[in-house]
Amino acid sequence: MTPELKGYLLVSVIKLVVVFFTLLVGVAFVTWLERRVAAWIQNRLGPNRVGPQGLLQPMADGLKNFVKEETLPAQADKTLFLLAPGLAFVPSLVLFAVIPFAAPFPLSFDFSLPLLGQFAYAGPMPMIVADVSIGLLFILAVSSLAVYGIVIAGWASGNKYSFLGGLRSCAQMISYEIALGMSIVTVLILTGSVGLTHVVAYQQQTVWFVFSLTLGFVLFAISALAENNRLPFDLPEAEAELVGGYHTEYSSMRFAMFFLAEYGALITMSALMATLFFGGWDIPFTAWDQGEPSVLKSLATLVVFVGKTFFFVFWYIWVRWTLPRFRYDQLMGLGWKIMLPVALAYIMLIATAVWAFDALGLADGALYGLALFGVNLVALFIVFRVLDSGRLIGQQYVRREGSA
Amino acid sequence: MAINVKLMKRPERDVSYLRASLKGMAITFRHLVAPKWTMQYPEQKSTDDYTISQRWRGTHRMLTDEQGRAKCVACGLCPQICPANCIKLVPGEDEEGHRYPLIYEIDEFRCVFCGYCQEVCPEEAIHVGVHYENSEYQRGRFVYDLERLCAQTHPVSTLWDPSDPRGE
Ligand code: SF4
Ligand code: SF4
Numbered sequence: 223m224t225p226e227l228k229g230y231l232l233v234s235v236i237k238l239v240v241v242f243f244t245l246l247v248g249v250a251f252v253t254w255l256e257r258r259v260a261a262w263i264q265n266r267l268g269p270n271r272v273g274p275q276g277l278l279q280p281m282a283d284g285l286k287n288f289v290k291e292e293t294l295p296a297q298a299d300k301t302l303f304l305l306a307p308g309l310a311f312v313p314s315l316v317l318f319a320v321i322p323f324a325a326p327f328p329l330s331f332d333f334s335l336p337l338l339g340q341f342a343y344a345g346p347m348p349m350i351v352a353d354v355s356i357g358l359l360f361i362l363a364v365s366s367l368a369v370y371g372i373v374i375a376g377w378a379s380g381n382k383y384s385f386l387g388g389l390r391s392c393a394q395m396i397s398y399e400i401a402l403g404m405s406i407v408t409v410l411i412l413t414g415s416v417g418l419t420h421v422v423a424y425q426q427q428t429v430w431f432v433f434s435l436t437l438g439f440v441l442f443a444i445s446a447l448a449e450n451n452r453l454p455f456d457l458p459e460a461e462a463e464l465v466g467g468y469h470t471e472y473s474s475m476r477f478a479m480f481f482l483a484e485y486g487a488l489i490t491m492s493a494l495m496a497t498l499f500f501g502g503w504d505i506p507f508t509a510w511d512q513g514e515p516s517v518l519k520s521l522a523t524l525v526v527f528v529g530k531t532f533f534f535v536f537w538y539i540w541v542r543w544t545l546p547r548f549r550y551d552q553l554m555g556l557g558w559k560i561m562l563p564v565a566l567a568y569i570m571l572i573a574t575a576v577w578a579f580d581a582l583g584l585a586d587g588a589l590y591g592l593a594l595f596g597v598n599l600v601a602l603f604i605v606f607r608v609l610d611s612g613r614l615i616g617q618q619y620v621r622r623e624g625s626a
Numbered sequence: 627m628a629i630n631v632k633l634m635k636r637p638e639r640d641v642s643y644l645r646a647s648l649k650g651m652a653i654t655f656r657h658l659v660a661p662k663w664t665m666q667y668p669e670q671k672s673t674d675d676y677t678i679s680q681r682w683r684g685t686h687r688m689l690t691d692e693q694g695r696a697k698c699v700a701c702g703l704c705p706q707i708c709p710a711n712c713i714k715l716v717p718g719e720d721e722e723g724h725r726y727p728l729i730y731e732i733d734e735f736r737c738v739f740c741g742y743c744q745e746v747c748p749e750e751a752i753h754v755g756v757h758y759e760n761s762e763y764q765r766g767r768f769v770y771d772l773e774r775l776c777a778q779t780h781p782v783s784t785l786w787d788p789s790d791p792r793g794e
Contacts, residue, residue: 263654267664544654545647606644 297380310371367535387467429591
């Protein structure tokens with residue numbers, strides 16, 4: 223091995239470990255946050271006993287889950303039953319690997335250790351676990367893997383409620399995966415690259431995509447809720463109808479794995495939303511963060527990135543404790559009859575707009591973004607005008623009297 | 627639809643999903659920052675809005691006279707009236723002919739806290755108390771003997787007074 227390769231491996235492993243553990247701590251924090259916010263919204267206080275402000279509550283929960291008895295239903299398909307939580311857990315964390323979370327870190331070293339030999343690394347170090355050039359494709363591919371864990375859990379439990387949960391999640395994921403993918407296509411049209419570092423860089427040079435692709439963001443946010451099985455789309459769990467759905471039969475640490483998966487996916491999706499539409503680690507209104515790498519810049523952008531992610535995590539929780547669950551056919555109707563056509567039409571619109579702007583000779587830049595923002599405002603207005611007239615969701619059940 | 631869904635007639639106009647959702651979000655956010663109702667129980671046992679009622683019927687208390695003896699004269703009325711049959715009374719008599727309870731035990735597990743014993747007692751000896759923290763490590767500890775009943779210090783219940791039905 224060359225010193226460069228060894229240095230690269232060393233840096234990668236360190237990044238991997240740090241990000242992994244940070245994410246796990248984040249998951250623990252988010253479970254706490256969910257319970258606290260839920261309580262606040264209901265005028266309660268929530269868990270505030272274990273540690274300062276109840277921050278150690280996730281530890282207590284984890285400990286409890288570890289010492290609990292693990293049960294295996296008699297009808298369960300044993301192998302799959304044991305495999306499913308892992309299958310659900312892994313993709314939710316893997317996704318984070320392709321998300322850049324801060325400005326490059328100035329790091330270069332060249333040292334040698336006894337036995338191991340020389341390590342060399344020429345910085346700056348990109349603050350991303352794996353800067354793969356297929357970032358967005360990777361996200362689409364891996365995020366759809368998460369459904370396997372749930373479907374298999376539902377199937378292997380040998381329980382009709384779990385099975386229904388698995389079935390639902392399958393249908394739901396397939397429906398919303400498409401809208402999710404379609405809304406990302408518009409990002410691709412603008413950046414011309416699938417790497418997430420490029421997406422961030424492009425937004426730094428122009429405007430955040432939430433302005434130039436507002437409707438895309440709305441579509442993405444809604445599909446993301448469905449992708450993560452969060453209310454109002456938590457049909458696979460649906461405590462009220464399916465007694466917990468796919469994880470009904472799970473107990474102790476395997477049950478906790480599903481929760482880790484859910485909250486891991488929650489964080490990753492929030493980070494993804496921040497990256498795709500809110501400029502990633504970009505600090506708004508300044509170009510300071512794009513210059514020469516420095517430790518300070520890395521830290522500042524990291525804080526900004528965490529802040530944006532946190533905002534979306536909070537948004538997710540907030541939505542969960544506000545909106546009631548959709549009915550199954552409404553969910554499907556929304557996915558196939560609204561999200562998909564709108565997403566397709568939106569791609570056409572953006573492509574046309576980009577083509578038109580190019581024909582007009584409008585250069586890439588802030589002005590370009592603002593022009594797109596104008597286009598988006600029109601699109602948003604039309605979509606919500608139609609959606610808001612109360613005819614799209616559940617339209618098939620409105621029997622018209624009098625007219626035709 | 628595979629299942630029959632009851633078709634509701636929904637208004638076709640004047641329905642705004644977006645506005646309704648945003649309104650809902652605004653409401654929940656208001657509650658998020660609003661003052662909380664939670665009472666921090668072990669530290670805080672009553673607030674301005676909530677205090678335990680004076681008519682609360684909790685675990686019993688036997689009142690004592692000036693010499694520290696139980697006021698009970700072992701008349702046997704309370705074991706008689708007790709619907710849960712949880713009072714155990716063995717009467718005794720001293721040389722001057724005063725009756726007193728040799729054994730007086732109340733099984734608080736079987737008790738239904740009706741308060742009849744307090745109502746029926748001619749000596750106003752046995753009372754149900756305004757008290758609710760009764761945890762024990764063993765079941766047996768819930769059979770309160772005379773000594774324990776006398777040692778209780780919590781306030782006693784005022785029960786229900788027909789002339790003042792609302793407790794004012
Ligand atoms: S409160 Fe009622 S049930 Fe309890 S000991 Fe007195 S009479 Fe019996
Ligand atoms: S009614 Fe009163 S005096 Fe009579 S046995 Fe019961 S506690 Fe004693």
